[in-house]
Amino acid sequence: MFDKKEAKYRQVNRFVELLSDVYHNLPKDGTLTVCDLCCGKSYLTFAVYYFLTKLRGRSVKMYGVDLKPDVIEYCDKIAKKLSCEGLHFVCGDISSFKTEGSPDLVVSLHACDTATDIVLAYAVKNRAKVILSTPCCHHEMNKAMHCRELEFIEKHSILKQKFCDAATDALRALRLESEGYAVEAIELIDPEDTPKNVMIRAVRQDKIMPGKRENAAAKYKKICEFLGVCPTLDRLLSHD
Numbered sequence: 722m723f724d725k726k727e728a729k730y731r732q733v734n735r736f737v738e739l740l741s742d743v744y745h746n747l748p749k750d751g752t753l754t755v756c757d758l759c760c761g762k763s764y765l766t767f768a769v770y771y772f773l774t775k776l777r778g779r780s781v782k783m784y785g786v787d788l789k790p791d792v793i794e795y796c797d798k799i800a801k802k803l804s805c806e807g808l809h810f811v812c813g814d815i816s817s818f819k820t821e822g823s824p825d826l827v828v829s830l831h832a833c834d835t836a837t838d839i840v841l842a843y844a845v846k847n848r849a850k851v852i853l854s855t856p857c858c859h860h861e862m863n864k865a866m867h868c869r870e871l872e873f874i875e876k877h878s879i880l881k882q883k884f885c886d887a888a889t890d891a892l893r894a895l896r897l898e899s900e901g902y903a904v905e906a907i908e909l910i911d912p913e914d915t916p917k918n919v920m921i922r923a924v925r926q927d928k929i930m931p932g933k934r935e936n937a938a939a940k941y942k943k944i945c946e947f948l949g950v951c952p953t954l955d956r957l958l959s960h961d
């Protein structure tokens with residue numbers, strides 16, 4: 722029988738493994754500022770907290786943010802019970818969330834639809850060094866796409882959805898590249914665990930080859946025009 726709790730455990734475990742691979746990009750000294758946006762019940766928040774504080778011996782200022790007051794209250798209680806120093810839970814919309822100073826690391830697991838774009842825009846605007854985000858459902862492009870050349874896909878709704886899922890995440894990756902990040906799209910977990918199994922992993926580059934960002938931006942614009950879409954991530958990053 723499929724056990725949802727075990728599946729979540731595997732997803733969180735793998736998420737932390739994928740974080741561990743890029744840990745060396747985070748600042749070597751001092752307190753790390755970390756955000757888990759759309760944290761929900763915060764399994765990931767606690768796992769990342771454990772990884773950084775206990776396994777890597779770091780001091781952290783970590784924030785789990787979610788809209789749900791009951792869930793946030795519960796997570797806050799657990800954090801206090803476990804004496805998780807530096808771990809805070811904030812109830813609110815991630816669109817208006819702010820930290821003191823830049824976050825070093827922004828993580829997010831299954832932020833719904835365009836909430837993932839809000840997560841990515843927050844991370845970019847605040848110059849996060851490392852971003853790990855596994856998107857959830859994708860609705861925006863499916864509703865907005867209009868492309869005569871792709872009608873042969875659009876006429877099959879299941880294929881259109883699969884195409885839009887992939888194109889949305891590939892465009893997110895390209896938009897992050899245009900902001901100076903090195904980006905990979907990685908399989909988080911076996912699709913039998915969850916079909917929402919793509920991780921976008923991005924590391925802000927200190928040195929970038931001349932023209933690389935501009936090339937990515939030009940490619941991004943061209944593809945959006947071709948698909949007839951204006952993704953939320955672009956709108957959030959283009960307007961302050």
Ligand SMILES: C[S@@+](CC[C@H](N)C(=O)[O-])C[C@H]1O[C@@H](n2cnc3c(N)ncnc32)[C@H](O)[C@@H]1O
Nearest residue numbers: 759760761787788789813814815830831833836
């Ligand atoms: C599918 S759940 C994922 C929760 C958790 N990260 C996990 O993997 O178990 C998505 C969460 O995003 C939260 N959420 C969606 N939009 C949000 C927003 N704009 N600001 C804050 N939280 C939001 C919801 O309340 C919900 O708890």
